[in-house]
Amino acid sequence: xxxxxxxxxxxxxxxxxxxxxxxxxxxxxxxxxxxxxxxxxxxxxxxxxxxxxxxxxxxxxxxxxxxxxxxxxxxxxxxxxxxxxxxxxxxxxxxxxxxxxxxxxxxxxxxxxxxxxxxxxxxxxxxxxxxxxxxxxxxxxxxxxxxxxxxxxxxxxxxxxxxxxxxxxxxxxxxxxxxx
Numbered sequence: 001x002x003x004x005x006x007x008x009x010x011x012x013x014x015x016x017x018x019x020x021x022x023x024x025x026x027x028x029x030x031x032x033x034x035x036x037x038x039x040x041x042x043x044x045x046x047x048x049x050x051x052x053x054x055x056x057x058x059x060x061x062x063x064x065x066x067x068x069x070x071x072x073x074x075x076x077x078x079x080x081x082x083x084x085x086x087x088x089x090x091x092x093x094x095x096x097x098x099x100x101x102x103x104x105x106x107x108x109x110x111x112x113x114x115x116x117x118x119x120x121x122x123x124x125x126x127x128x129x130x131x132x133x134x135x136x137x138x139x140x141x142x143x144x145x146x147x148x149x150x151x152x153x154x155x156x157x158x159x160x161x162x163x164x165x166x167x168x169x170x171x172x173x174x175x176x177x178x179x180x
Contacts, residue, residue, distance in 0.1 A: 003039055010036050077160040077173060085143045085173075087153065088120075090127070090136040103127060106142055106150065122150075130168055131155040147171035 010032040013021055022029045088106035104127055106120040127136045129152045136142065141153040149168050151159075159167055164174045 003042070006035055007039050075164060075174070076162050077164040081164065081174060082157055082160060085145065085156075088142040088144060088150070090122075090138065090140050090142055092138045093121075104136065104138070106144070109141070120144075120150075129155055131159060145171065145173060146176075 013032050014029070014036065018029070021032075087109050089109045090104050091107055092104040103124045104122055106122060108119060122136075128134065129136065130149070131151055132155050134152075136152075142150050143153045143156045144150045145156070145166050147166050147169050149166050149171075151167075156167075160173065165172045
């Protein structure tokens with residue numbers, strides 16, 4: 001605030017009565033000019049510093065995020081980890097009296113050695129992939145995680161290769177009950 005006030009007063013003194021002020025009070029005149037110059041250089045310095053910090057953040061932020069990601073221990077699942085997840089094929093239920101849009105069954109087609117795959121019935125509101133947000137179509141392949149959440153096979157495989165946790169409940173398929 002003091003610098004801003006001095007800028008206004010000093011600038012007025014130098015511009016409006018510079019010659020008269022220089023003759024009557026040369027020390028005050030040169031003090032005003034020096035402080036005005038200092039304020040200009042300080043303002044330029046602050047703008048340049050802000051720009052450099054902004055550029056540094058823009059350029060270095062991806063590196064910082066990558067380092068933090070590596071330090072946090074976010075690891076993806078391997079092909080061996082993905083191969084033990086049970087696979088299902090979705091079959092739309094057809095009822096002659098009352099057709100249920102989206103309702104269906106998950107029929108096991110492949111079972112990993114660790115998890116038991118059993119047929120499951122899905123309500124219409126549950127017959128949706130929470131990753132791509134689309135309804136399950138007849139005959140589409142699904143994967144079920146140990147936490148019993150189900151997704152399109154292609155969607156969950158892409159997700160688990162980057163991050164080995166369930167996208168809904170954060171259950172870690174590599175570490176068991178330990179959540180991230």
